[in-house]
Amino acid sequence: MEKNIPILYSCCIPVKGASRSIVCDLQRKSFLYIPNSLYEILTLHRGKRKEEIFQTYDNQYNDTIQEYFDFLVEQEMLFYCDDSERFPKMSMDWMSPAQIQDSIIDIGAESAHDWDHILSQLEGLGCRHIQVRSFVNKSLDFWQELMEKVSEYAIISVEIHMKHGVGLEKESLNSLVQTFPQIFLINVHSSPFTWFAEGFPRRMGNLQFSKVSIDSETHCGVISPSFFIINEKTFTEGWNHNSCLNRKISVDQYGMLKNCPSMVEAFGLANETDFEEVLKKEGFTKLWNINKDQVEVCKSCEFRYICTDCRAYIQNPNDPLSKPAKCNYNPALGKWETVAETSLA
Amino acid sequence: MILILAETIDKSVNDVIDWLTYFKLPFLRINESEFIQSIRIESRSHDWSIKLELEGKKLDLDDVKAYWYRRGDLKMAVKVAAGGEPVLLEQLHFHIQDEWAKLREFLFARLADIPSIGNGLIEVNAANKLKNLQLAKTCGLDIPKTYIFSKKKHLQALQETGESYILKGISEIISMNWKEGGNTYYQASSHTVGIDEGLSLEVGDHFFPSCIQEKIEKEYELRVFFLCNELFAMAIFSQLSEATQTDNRMEAYEGQNRCTLYKLPDTISEKITRFMKVLGLNCGSIDLIKSVDGRYIFLEVNPVGQFNYVSENCNYQLEFQVAKTLKDFS
Incomplete structure (x- = not known):
């Protein structure tokens, strides 16, 4: 039989926006802009023979449609088959054995965290990734001791945001990164200069100095294309759940246990709380299932399954489903109004 | 308790263990780098009591409710006392090796009595490509x-x-x-x-x-993960890149070959299922080619093949499937 049924590879998933669409390439970790008319052809007419698709549009746009297909074949996103039954779509189910996937732990002037308690609680819930943000300057010895503690637990990756100060130099921090392979990133914020190593960002062991100051949890919640993540795990998670808050637990600078440090609602002192008990409280997980299909504006955005989210800083504090306040993208125009300032290179 | 025999570095094993932890199922993982230090076996009226000690680990087969032969081995250091006639010592060494080989075979045979994924028995696991081609043909599959x-x-x-x-x-x-x-x-x-x-x-x-x-002109290659009569297939369009026309493992950028979720025709699924049944395997990775002339051609089966690549590209959650199977066995 002739191969004339155009099919997207199962890892290439079209997402429609208000003014344009994208195809997310979960295997090669990238995306491609396509017009909404092509989105319609790829989804509404999936599994049809090319000639049938031409006929659907009264053979008025054969050349254009053919050009679209040629373009996608060239991008290795589309192929032709003779039996679409052999090529089903991928399941969009998401599942994870980690009750908690990631955690933010903030450090302020008043912090008195019981690190052993916090880390053992996180480990027990299967959490393998933590982010530590310090709004105040801490010595090299402090970071050294903290990393030694972290090494005793099953933590795979650590992201550290530390305030610039004496003793936190390139050389000393580089050796910290070398000593602890769990370090994914050290970002020295409030630095008088900007610097990052050649080849940044690498898979692990990154070090950078940034002039941007992170003096409280309010710096968070920025939405930017530089935070897009495109892979099978995050895409299916974003499809089903909140792409920031799902399976997250945090400790704010005052030691309060929260879903995210920027949230108002707290669930007791982290030092004295059994984290697993907190997860059972309905209020704690109430935002976990808010995916972008429910969020105003985001629901019409083509980036909605590869973008981050923020439910703490939103445009209308009275509407929990309103757009993140720090997002400058307008899906109706397909335009970023202004480029957001971020602390990452 | 669930017993896992594995190699030291294996992402799939770690991922399955994360799920076992999630299910709160106790497990014991023995890596190929760990040696048995003592053995105590005793015949009972209907079966055997088998207890092994490894460094820091104790294994009593009575406690094992399910078993996953992933890779790895049961190993024991075979040593002969120094001194004496070298020619005789060498012969003694060979004899003790034979003694261990039979004991090891017995241990794997007893493990095979436990509900398991995979099978550590030598004759099954050391897959013979030529024998398997013959068997595949008997089961109605095309072979090159x-x-x-x-x-x-x-x-x-x-x-x-x-x-x-x-x-x-x-x-x-x-x-x-x-x-x-x-x-x-x-x-x-x-x-x-x-x-x-x-x-x-x-x-x-x-x-x-x-x-x-x-040499078969291929439309695409197929990787099939087989687990307890369920088949999880993925097509690899390796012909997109010139360099990989003969074997996709030559690809310089691993993972760049286009992979797509695949549903095998029922007739082929049935033949593969029959093949695995005759071979005595309930788990394995099967390689096939879909030829340009429309045939499905069996190449080989790997009883302990890597599956995280297939799992991730098709969102099959195979690590969960393996852990769930072990849970159901236990």
Whole structure:
């Protein structure tokens, strides 16, 4: 039989926006802009023979449609088959054995965290990734001791945001990164200069100095294309759940246990709380299932399954489903109004 | 308790263990680098009591409710006292090795009595490609035309037919390491060469028996993960890249070949299921080719093949499936 049924590879998933669409390439970790008319052809007419698709549009746009297909074949996103039954779509189910996937732990002037308690609680819930943000300057010895503690637990990756100060130099921090392979990133914020190593960002062991100051949890919640993540795990998670808050637990600078440090609602002192008990409280997980299909504006955005989210800083504090306040993208125009300032290179 | 025999580094094992932890199922993982230090076996009226001690680990087979033979081995250091006649010591060493080999075989046979994924028994696990080709054919699957030659003239006669053939290993991939200028180099190669390329090398009139197979013009390759009669298939469009037309493992950027979720025709699924049943395997990775002329051609089965690549690209959640199967067994 002739191969004339155009099919997207199962890892290439079209997402429609208000003014344009994208195809997310979960295997090669990238995306491609396509017009909404092509989105319609790829989804509404999936599994049809090319000639049938031409006929659907009264053979008025054969050349254009053919050009679209040629373009996608060239991008290795589309192929032709003779039996679409052999090529089903991928399941969009998401599942994870980690009750908690990631955690933010903030450090302020008043912090008195019981690190052993916090880390053992996180480990027990299967959490393998933590982010530590310090709004105040801490010595090299402090970071050294903290990393030694972290090494005793099953933590795979650590992201550290530390305030610039004496003793936190390139050389000393580089050796910290070398000593602890769990370090994914050290970002020295409030630095008088900007610097990052050649080849940044690498898979692990990154070090950078940034002039941007992170003096409280309010710096968070920025939405930017530089935070897009495109892979099978995050895409299916974003499809089903909140792409920031799902399976997250945090400790704010005052030691309060929260879903995210920027949230108002707290669930007791982290030092004295059994984290697993907190997860059972309905209020704690109430935002976990808010995916972008429910969020105003985001629901019409083509980036909605590869973008981050923020439910703490939103445009209308009275509407929990309103757009993140720090997002400058307008899906109706397909335009970023202004480029957001971020602390990452 | 769930017993896992594995290699030290194996992402799939770690991922499955995360799920076992999630299910709150106790497990014992024994890596191939760990040696048995003592053994206590006792015959009982209907079965055996078997207790092993490894460094820091104790295994009582009575406690094992499910077992996953992933890779790895049960190992024991075979030592002979120093001193004495070297010729006799050598013979004694061989004898003790034989003693251990039989004991090891017995241990794996008893493990096979436990509900399990995979099978550590040597005759099943050390898959023989030639025997499996024969078996696949018996089960109704297409296989490539296959020859074993040891004379150059036979190879040349095949070349003169004008059809395309490839040379292929009879056993597993070859891995070698060597030292040069203070560095140790390691190379593992499974790469198959065309018959012309093979003949262009300095081949004597007689050579070691070598496997030659017809080169199949492929539309795509298929990787099938088989688990307890369920099949999870993925097509690999390796022909997109010139360099990978013969074997997709030659691809410089692993993962760049286009992979797509695949549903096998029922008739092929049934034949594969029959093949695995006769082989006595409830888990394995099967390689097939879909030829340009529309045939499904069986190449080989790997009882302990990697599956996270298939799982991730098709969102099959195979790590969960394996853990869930172990949970159901226990």
